[in-house]
Amino acid sequence: MVYQVPPETAHFVDREEEQARAFRAVSEWKGASRPLCLALSGLGGTGKTELAYRLARTLRDRYPDGVLHVDLDDLRRDGAVEVTDALGQLLAALDVEGRWLDRTLRDRSRQYWDRTDGRRLIVLIDNARTAAEVVPLLPASGDSLVIVASHGPLYDLESGSAVELPLAPLADRDATELLRLIVDDPRLVEEPEAVGGLLRLCSGLPAALLVAGRWMRRHRRRPLARLLAELDAQLTDRGLPMIEAVWDAAYRSLDENAALLYRLVPLFPGGSFTAEGAAALLGRGREAADDALDALETAGLLDPRGQRTRLPDLLRAHAERRSREDGDEEERRAAATRAVRWYLRQAQRADLLAAGPRLTLAAPAGPVPGAPDVEFGEGRPSDAHRWLEAERHALHGSVALALRLGLHAECWALGEPLWTHFLDHPHHAETAESFGLAIEAAQRDENPPALVRMRSQLARVHWERGEFDEASEQLTQAQATAALLGDGERDRKLAASVVEFRGTLHGRRGDWQSAAADFAEARRAHRAIDNAYGVLLGTYRLGEALAALGELDRAEELLAQARAGAEERGRERIAARAAFALAGVLRRQGRAAEARPLYEAALAAARARGADWDEARVLRAYADLAEEQGERAEAAQLRAAAQAIEERRGAAAG
CATH class of the missing domain: 1.25.40.10 (Tetratricopeptide repeat domain)
Structure with a gap:
């Protein structure tokens, strides 16, 4: 049974009314084929996600088939979520491996309905923005439960099956209780007026209170009244929102490395990261990165739960402001460039381990100073495949980041290991976008061979989605570019590969006569340059085509x-x-x-x-x-x- 909810937080207060309403709705639910949906909404920092986790933990015994979790912000690109990929993540949690995932949204939806029919599941959907992002992820069972967390109400969810649970900021009494749980400090009794001021600054947001409590633990000798005077002065002088003062206080308590990493984290190409990724961003070695992460977690400026660390949305915006005020463009560009090159190097290493030696166009990326390489477990291909899947969001993000930085060679080079990943984990939407960016980068880099490779790869993404005309257009352009290449062995291999791709597309369309002609042509081309593997592959594919004929x-x-x-x-x-x-x-x-x-x-x-x-x-x-x-x-x-x-x-x- 899958269970994807992190351990319980150390302190939780209030929300009794919301929990009682949720439990009552679950006990009274009589849905036959549509699941009950608990829709939590509220400002960032009000504790929606933690309440969703708490509900899932409490109710898990009623839903013995598992607890699934998908964070839509992890899948969001330019503000939009590709629902097909969200379904793929949920299906993966239900033991559907990449090769078994259907390709189109329609077919993957049917696969998800089939997999969830009659099951008693909890599906937790975090950071939804619209009902349109949620509805396709509803399991096909009235015996299941869906818990959604969003900043605002999702009005388009069907009222008959959705229970709205809006969360307001904590009342002063509950905020005080939470603060006392977080920090057992005599100043909370000795300075009641200062405590009141601190509560006002935190605005009833549990996330802010958590940071304030941790900050108090680090400054046990500083009177709260003095702290509040400093914060109020800053608020007056700089016009920051109330909660900003709390984040600023925590930030000012950091050492140099931790403060630098905090400013740089918004540049990270994925929504969450590992310690190795943090070291790549910081560029000062793994030990410095580990110490910085510990300091940020202690200060309450990172969410360390789960296998990967993330920066919550409110804090991400604050870190960006701190970067603009305390950092500089050179610092940011150096870190972003380092992260892109580090990810390229690791992806190339994983590609070699997963796929073995093959024709690649990009030169191997060298070591990145201050950013140690990843160790791939026991060095098995499966270790590399797992790393590529775990880091896929950061890898696709690195493609876009590389293009923005003008790192055109690095941008299209990332497309080669992403091809290996795509063959086993076909995340079509983000792969199509990344290959499209890689094509743009290859054009700007004036690299025709890379352009041939990237267009051919994008063609396969298109035909697997049933977009045959788009695939044909990419291969037509790839072949036109290939005709301009030289007469060297590598270029002739590339030209032959385009013909092989075209033959496969013909086969997908049922035109086996044209497929056989293409495979025969590619086979002759490989034989002419004495490429034994190319001849072997062409022989196999031609045999299949002739069998179909x-x-x-x-x-x-x-x-x-x-x-x-x-x-x-x-x-x-x-x-x-x-x-x-x-x-x-x-x-x-x-x-x-x-x-x-x-x-x-x-x-x-x-x-x-x-x-x-x-x-x-x-x-x-x-x-x-x-x-x-x-x-x-x-x-x-x-x-x-x-x-x-x-x-x-x-x-x-x-």
């Missing part, structure tokens, strides 16, 4: 060649896929006895790689073969095994 004898010959060549070169994945395709050809020729061991080999290879997608596909085909041979019991067993994988991995019901 019914030219079984020629398809058999090519697929057998591809299988033997792949086995000879240790290319296990291509060997297994060629074996599977060859088995299908032999089956259609009525040669079931020869097809059976090929299906078994393909099945064993898929299982050895942990490739569930391929395993299920082979099981289905193998079951059809057994059925044709009159082995009904075996066929049923094979289909049941395939169905079990599909259900486990979240394939939508067909």
Whole structure:
């Protein structure tokens, strides 16, 4: 059972009325096919997210199938959320791996409904801005519960299934209680007038009270009256909002490294970060970054809960103001450049580990001073894949940041490792945007080979979304650029790859005649430059195309060649896929006895790689073969095994 709610905060006060209303609504809910929605709204800093977590913790026993959490601000780009990616994150929590995710919003929605039908889940949606962002994420079960946190009310949620729970700032009595829980300090009794002033400055916001309490702990000898006089003077002189004075007090208590990191965090290309990412931004080594993070967390200026650290929205805006007043453009640009180059280097290292040696255009990025490299666990490909997925928001953000900084070579270079990530984790919307930016960067960098590569990659994103005309346009432009390249081996490989992409697009459209012609052309091009792997891949793809056209004898010959060549070169994945395709050809020729061991080999290879997608596909085909041979019991067993994988991995019901 998945559970995605962080540990309980140390101190929580008030909100009894809101909790009672929520619990009453849950106990009285009679929805048949639509989940109950608890809609929490209020100003930033009022504790909406913490109350949402508290409700989820308390109610989790009523919803035994799990507690899911999605923070829409993590997925927000230029103010908008790509709902398809939000669904992908929820499906991933439901054990649907990237390869099994459907591509379009419509199909992914159906997959999510199928996965949540009849289940008792809590889905916690944080930082929603509109009902349109929430409605597609509602599970397809009236036995589930949705908890939404937003700054303002979401009027378009259906009133029959939504209970609005607006949160006001804390009353003075509750604010005082929270402050006493945070800091056990005699000054709270000795200086009641100063305490009243402190409450006024914090405006009843739990987030501000938390910082104020932590700040008091760090300055136990300073009278509160003196502190308030300083804050009031600052408020009068500088016209800051009341809560700004509390943030400023915490900021002024920081040492040099912590204050610098606080000013730089708004530049970070993702919504949350690790200690390694903080070290890249700071540029003063891992130890300095760790100390700075500890200081910021102690001062209440970071939210350290969860595996990644984040800067809440209110504090992000404050940190940006501090950066404008206390920092300088050179400081900011150096940090942003360092972060982009650090992410490029780590992504290239992960790409090499995940995909192995392959044709890449960008030169390897060198070490970044003051920013140590990531250690990829045991150095397995799966470690690299996990890192790429965990850092995907920062990687895509780095593409946009690089373009804004004029780092054009770094911008398009990031597109190469993002391609490796996309093949296993197809987040289409953000990948399409990043590849589009990479194309712009390649143009500005006047780098035709990079332009060919990026346009080809974007074409695949388009055709996987069913946008065939857009894909064709990208490949047409890629081919026109490729025609201008030189006669070197790398450039000829690139030109041949565009033809391969075009052939795959033809196949996706069902035009196998054109696909076969393209694969044959690409194969000849690879043979002319003695590119053995290119010839192997072209042989396999041409064999598949000819099989689709019914030219079984020629398809058999090519697929057998591809299988033997792949086995000879240790290319296990291509060997297994060629074996599977060859088995299908032999089956259609009525040669079931020869097809059976090929299906078994393909099945064993898929299982050895942990490739569930391929395993299920082979099981289905193998079951059809057994059925044709009159082995009904075996066929049923094979289909049941395939169905079990599909259900486990979240394939939508067909």
